[in-house]
Amino acid sequence: MGYTEIVRDLLTCGSANVNARTSNGDTALILAAHRGKAPTAKVLLEHGAHVWLANDSENTALIIAAAGTNTEIVSSLLERGANMDQENLEGRRSIDWAAFNGSAEFLGAVLGHPANSDGT
Numbered sequence: 001m002g003y004t005e006i007v008r009d010l011l012t013c014g015s016a017n018v019n020a021r022t023s024n025g026d027t028a029l030i031l032a033a034h035r036g037k038a039p040t041a042k043v044l045l046e047h048g049a050h051v052w053l054a055n056d057s058e059n060t061a062l063i064i065a066a067a068g069t070n071t072e073i074v075s076s077l078l079e080r081g082a083n084m085d086q087e088n089l090e091g092r093r094s095i096d097w098a099a100f101n102g103s104a105e106f107l108g109a110v111l112g113h114p115a116n117s118d119g120t
Contacts, residue, residue: 004039011047018047025055033065038072041065051082058088066094069101 007028010016019027026034029049032041041061045051054060062082065073074094078084084094098107 003037004043007040008043008047011043018044018049019053021053021055024057027053027055027061029053029061030055030059030064033061033070033073033077034068036068036070036073038070038076041073042076045076045080051077051080052086054086054088057090058086060086060088060094062086062094063088063092063097066097066101069097074098 007016011018016028018029021027022031027049029041029044029051030053032038032044041049049061051061054063060082062074062077062084063086065077066084082094087093
């Protein structure tokens, strides 16, 4: 059994809080984004992980995924309403990371979605 399956099982049986935080405010979704675990991120989203939660540095899962150029996770987060205009404590947004990393596929994933979670 892999990591994603374990996460799914724990969430399905109610043994885990999908939005629980570590001591520095990371959620499982932020950690999945940091590690590039797209299947795990999708399971967490399916079980109600909040895309807008940020850690103590104000990094959301979207900012973390954008910094790591994980297009699949970025697309999943944006489809769930993540706000690409949200800034971390350094004033950086996911779109800033997309521009910095310069991947055409990645920029397409970010720019193909509305700028804000409310669709504006």
